[in-house]
Amino acid sequence: MAYVVPKDNRQTGWSLHTLCASDYDDDMKRAKSLGIDAFALNIGTDPYTDQQLQLAYDSAANNAMKVFLSFDFNWWHIEQAAEVGQKVAQYASKPAQLLVDDKVFVSSFAGDGMNVAAMRAAVGRSVFFAPNFHLSTGTDISPVDGLLNWMAWPNNGNNKAPTAEHSISVADGDREYVDALGGKAYIAPVSPWFFTHFGPEVSYSKNWNFPSDLLWFNRWNEILELKPRFIEIVTWNDYGESHYIGPLRSPHTDDGALKWVNDMPHGGWLDISKPYIAAFKAG
Numbered sequence: 001m002a003y004v005v006p007k008d009n010r011q012t013g014w015s016l017h018t019l020c021a022s023d024y025d026d027d028m029k030r031a032k033s034l035g036i037d038a039f040a041l042n043i044g045t046d047p048y049t050d051q052q053l054q055l056a057y058d059s060a061a062n063n064a065m066k067v068f069l070s071f072d073f074n075w076w077h078i079e080q081a082a083e084v085g086q087k088v089a090q091y092a093s094k095p096a097q098l099l100v101d102d103k104v105f106v107s108s109f110a111g112d113g114m115n116v117a118a119m120r121a122a123v124g125r126s127v128f129f130a131p132n133f134h135l136s137t138g139t140d141i142s143p144v145d146g147l148l149n150w151m152a153w154p155n156n157g158n159n160k161a162p163t164a165e166h167s168i169s170v171a172d173g174d175r176e177y178v179d180a181l182g183g184k185a186y187i188a189p190v191s192p193w194f195f196t197h198f199g200p201e202v203s204y205s206k207n208w209n210f211p212s213d214l215l216w217f218n219r220w221n222e223i224l225e226l227k228p229r230f231i232e233i234v235t236w237n238d239y240g241e242s243h244y245i246g247p248l249r250s251p252h253t254d255d256g257a258l259k260w261v262n263d264m265p266h267g268g269w270l271d272i273s274k275p276y277i278a279a280f281k282a283g
Contacts, residue, residue, distance in 0.1 A: 024059035027236070027246060031065065034270060035277040038066035038098045040107055040232060043087075044075030053091060060096035068098040071131075073110040081115040085122025092125060100185075103128035107148055107187070110134070116143035130187055130230070135180050146185030149177045152219070152234045152243075153194045153210035161210055170215075171222055178228075188223060191234040192216040192269045195242040197260055216269055220276040231280065233273070245269040 031039065041056055043049050053069075060067045069091060071084055088106050091097060098105040104123065108131035120127050120143075130146035133139045141147060151159075151173050156166040170189070178186050193212030198205050223231055236246040240257040245266050 019055075021055045021058035021062065024056055025063060028059050028063035028065045030246070030270070031236070032063060034274045035281060036065075036233075038068060038105075039236065040070040041067050042070045042072050042109060044072050046075075050090075057091060057094045057096045061094070065096065066098035067096050068105045068107065070107040070109060071111060073108060073114075076111070078111060078114040081118035082122045084114070085119040085124075088119070088123045088127065089125070092123065100128040102126065103145070105130070108132050109150065112137045112139040128185075130185055135176055141180065141184075144184070146187060146230070147177055147181060148187040148232060149173050149189050150234065152189035152191035153212060153215065155210060160208055170219060171226075174222070174226055174228075178226075185229045187230040187232050188226060188228040189234050190216075190219050190223060190231050190273075191243045192245060192266065193243055195260065196240055196257075198240065198257075216272060220273070224276070224279055227280075227283070245273070 027039075039056070039060065041053060043053065056067055059065075069088060071087075076084065088104060092104045103126040105128045107129075110133075111131050112133045114131075116129060120129070128145045129143070130148055131144060132148040132150045133141060133144065135141075152170055154162050154170065155168050156162045157168050158166075162168065174186075174188060191212075193210065193215060195209040196206050198207060233245060235241075235243055237244045237249070239248075239261045242257075242260065244261075247267060248261070248265055
């Protein structure tokens with residue numbers, strides 16, 4: 001089976017005050033109508049994380065969708081392998097948990113160097129672990145079941161826009177991961193664009209964009225050629241980096257992104273994605 005998932009950054013960024021499971025329902029229904037199978041729930045260590053996870057799992061179950069945990073190692077630490085496993089175990093038996101090959105599906109943003117065996121032991125049941133480990137770090141990937149490549153935009157190899165001297169396409173990244181995985185599952189990224197403009201007024205200052213004029217169209221065509229087992233849409237609702245394809249929501253608290261997000265709907269990308277998702281899943 002081919003899986004299509006968008007990363008949901010509801011835990012971070014342009015924060016949403018989600019108070020009940022039904023607050024997630026519109027997202028679940030819209031994603032399902034597009035042919036999306038599951039949401040990746042990007043989680044940090046915020047005090048409200050468990051409350052929001054419970055709501056998301058309940059909404060997914062009510063709408064015949066699946067969800068799974070994706071640990072954001074901007075907030076988690078690689079020394080917390082046991083805690084990561086315990087968090088997985090906390091939600092592993094819920095009806096909406098995504099299972100792949102009858103294993104609890106788990107992913108991450110970064111996390112290179114975490115003790116995967118310790119994480120698995122803490123879960124206490126079979127895990128399909130497909131993290132976003134970075135091949136450039138030399139991380140041992142033998143304990144994983146697959147890998148997510150998060151770099152969905154042309155770049156210079158150092159998380160900035162490409163230059164004449166240093167230009168790496170998304171397809172270059174595909175080849176690197178597929179070759180390294182040697183037949184293990186590859187989660188290929190798909191993203192419409194990237195723009196962020198946080199200045200020194202915030203602790204997470206970042207200010208750049210990746211060239212993306214025809215990226216959404218071209219990348220979907222690459223996906224149909226590549227035929228990976230999984231694709232991950234980056235993202236459903238990361239407003240701060242502008243690559244959200246989901247609808248704008250309110251009420252919210254502004255993390256600084258409001259000035260380039262407000263009144264900027266990206267719903268057209270949803271429309272474009274639907275036939276491509278159908279073609280991808282048809283093989």
